[in-house]
Amino acid sequence: MRIEAAIAARTSFRLGEIEVRFDGPVAVVSGPPGGDTAPVEVSLEVLREFVRADDHGRYRPLPGARTLPHGWEVRCASAGELRTAIDEVYPLALQHISQHERGDLRVVALDDVLQRQSGRYALAAGLSGKGREAACRALCSRCVRTPSWQEGTLPEEAIPCPEACSVLIALCREAALWESSPPAPSPANPTLPFAQFEAPGNEVREAYLAAHFAAPPPGPVQHRPARRR
């Protein structure tokens, strides 16, 4: 139990973009370093709201996105407060790490998640295999969690992702629409809302379009006609 052992032994550790160190009786959770200035002290009571916006004030609907604000720390007086602080930054991460280490993490395949959608998200299940791979590359590469539902062994320091999140489902829905009517690429604009995938310039959208619709390398198989870019 890597993280729980570190908490019990009061040894420093890193989790995603945060670091935890122990200062006497206090556990200090720090966000990404903010340069030369001393970190701002944030109270546990406001931490959840504080980490919901990035350095530019942009809403972070995906808590695992590597866009935590820089230059802050929270001082926790007990192991319970420390777990609460971690849960405010990365909801359920501690549970999923423990479940993974015990071997009882319930993992749900991406196709199962997409197939069970209804309403406006029912379209997501229509996304091709290639499109699903591109969606995962475009979004999950921006997240500190590692998909357990993809093939491969998780690195020891990983925060497992047991099931596709609602943001990925929303991206798959938009991407399914794009497969029948590919939009023109636009320059990525990192100030646009993170999950506003229908907006030209959204950075995840543009990463997806670049990955999925780029001219394929020379070879005998072409999944779709190459687009002019």
Next chain:
Amino acid sequence: MARALVLAGHGSHLDPASSRPVHEHALRLRARGTFDEVRCAFWKEEPPLSRILEACDADDVTIVPVFISNGYFTRTVLPREMGLTGPISHMSGKLVRYTEPVGSHPALAEVIVERALEAGAGPATGVAVLGHGTPRNPESERNVFFQAGLVAKMGHFAAVAAVFLEQEPNMRDVFQRLDTREIVMVPLFVAEGWHVGVSIPMDMAIGAGELRRDDRTLRFAAPVGTHPLLAGVINDLASAAAAWR
């Protein structure tokens, strides 16, 4: 037996205000100490609905949908995502109770009255209870008409009507629906989100919370979902479910 309360909300990919009242009500309910743990879960935010039951330490879990209408989300999405089989489910050694949404509880009418009074409503005022509504699901209007009926029976105001954002009777016709000189519109919404904060004031051309038409005025109240009294409504729903066997 340890007991947990889960507040199930919608959440948003675009608007952080959407889930804020749910978290605030959870704080209030933790302070009451009725439940050993109080957690939030969301359809479009984290923690997700689909993983929250496994995260609860308690083996007796009550889920209260922080939704106004008993429709698509409470009947289809939440049960599917949380693996529920009915008002009572047994899952992995847990007893899970699933209540009606907050919008179905009669005590919500008192919150509507509070919001109307805060916006300056008096005995001569007409109160419009504004629901979302949708022509795609006839169930979605039921709680709005129910709550408007309860507010009317309480007799605080000259008249009470239900109006809707996306179906008839539409909010744009509120001056025809109510004939009082002064109208207060109370949004039967959970959050100060996109609809309450942006789209409705824009569609209604409400500037600075007030719209004037000839000698008549329409004032826009805060949504019911952000009122601290809603925590009591959630607690009432959860307490009633504790007796289910």
